[in-house]
Amino acid sequence: MSGAGRRGPSGKVLAAVALVVVLAVAGVLSGFASGSPDGLERVAEDRGFAEQGRESEAIGPFDGYAVSGDDSRVGTGTAGIVGSLAVLGIAGGAFWLLRRRSDQPSSAPSEPAQPARRDA
Numbered sequence: 001m002s003g004a005g006r007r008g009p010s011g012k013v014l015a016a017v018a019l020v021v022v023l024a025v026a027g028v029l030s031g032f033a034s035g036s037p038d039g040l041e042r043v044a045e046d047r048g049f050a051e052q053g054r055e056s057e058a059i060g061p062f063d064g065y066a067v068s069g070d071d072s073r074v075g076t077g078t079a080g081i082v083g084s085l086a087v088l089g090i091a092g093g094a095f096w097l098l099r100r101r102s103d104q105p106s107s108a109p110s111e112p113a114q115p116a117r118r119d120a
Contacts, residue, residue: 019088022084022088023081023084023085026077026080026081026083026084027077027078027080027081028077030065030076030077030079030080031073031074031076031077032073033065033076062079062082062083065079065080066078066079067079
């Protein structure tokens with residue numbers, strides 16, 4: 001039996017599976033992220049100028065990579081899920097706009113104009 005007549009999963013199925021994987025990684029694995037300083041903080045500590053920096057005065061709903069007031073794995077996972085959904089929404093919207101723009105017919109002629117012939 002040959003596989004010539006078989007089709008793979010549809011694009012919607014693949015998108016749904018990808019969404020589930022992204023949300024699972026963002027929601028579950030982000031809770032296991034290291035609490036150690038990142039690379040820039042580590043270099044600043046090693047070089048002795050970390051004390052010269054100051055804390056940002058900007059406060060947001062995901063300050064410290066967690067939901068405001070919740071430093072647990074649930075808060076970090078929630079922040080990961082919301083952040084992933086935001087990135088997917090922005091990227092999906094951009095692709096949708098670009099696709100819509102490319103689907104519009106252009107006003108330019110489809111064939112190049114022929115140069116005028118000179119009959120001598």
